[in-house]
Amino acid sequence: MKHGRGAIQRPQYPQRYLLLSLIPLLKNSKELEDIKQMMKSLIPTTTSRRECKTKRPFTDRSDVVPLPGGFVLPQFTQFSGAGDPIKHLQGFLAKMTITSNNPDIYAKAFSNSLSDKALD
Known part of the structure; x- marks a missing residue:
């Protein structure tokens, strides 16, 4: 790894960086929308x-x-x-x-x- 100006910085928390980099992909994902809908259907909206x-x-x-x-x-x-x-x-x-x-x-x-x- 290079040091100084122009060096590639390794993220301090690589897993978090990876997850954050996936967010734009997931936002447009039909699978993600399907998962959201399934989860919403599991939560009762009103309970008397x-x-x-x-x-x-x-x-x-x-x-x-x-x-x-x-x-x-x-x-x-x-x-x-x-x-x-x-x-x-x-x-x-x-x-x-x-x-x-x-x-x-x-x-x-x-x-x-x-x-x-x-x-x-």
Whole structure:
């Protein structure tokens, strides 16, 4: 590499330079527009308050995970929205880890530890 006047400068962040140099090509790319449209279609444009309240708070995978034989849901102090949510979560996890080590089961059980405004 030459030094001094007229020398070719190596970019400090070559990956960033490469990505920036591709932007003009991508702006006119039909594939990029197709990707943008697909991503927009995946994002709901409006969600009513009722839909938010009735939508399950866990994934489909969590919905079908089988509970272990003899599984008993621990008794939780219900969190109403008042108080410390971190302490509630710590208590919830402490009780759940005794009965299971499966995060999908935690997701299914968590709403049982909530009440009042915490369910909104």
